[in-house]
Amino acid sequence: MAATKTSVAIDTELLDRAKELLGTTTVRETIHLALLEVLKNRARQDEVAALAAMEGLDLADPEVMSGAWHS
Numbered sequence: 001m002a003a004t005k006t007s008v009a010i011d012t013e014l015l016d017r018a019k020e021l022l023g024t025t026t027v028r029e030t031i032h033l034a035l036l037e038v039l040k041n042r043a044r045q046d047e048v049a050a051l052a053a054m055e056g057l058d059l060a061d062p063e064v065m066s067g068a069w070h071s
Contacts, residue, residue, distance in 0.1 A: 015030060022037075024030040050056065058064040 019030050020032045
């Protein structure tokens with residue numbers, strides 16, 4: 001993992017709230033997990049959009065779905 005050392009002004013109230021929600025103790029850990037959460041959130045949004053559009057799914061194929069339900 002490549003890392004960049006930087007100096008940035010961070011709202012301490014937001015940082016403290018994020019630490020509490022994420023269960024972190026350091027600024028570095030909090031920022032790292034917060035960035036991961038942003039990426040995970042986008043991936044979830046993309047999956048929901050794909051499911052809503054049924055992109056790449058056999059669910060839109062009547063032939064496949066005809067055998068999906070058996071009594």
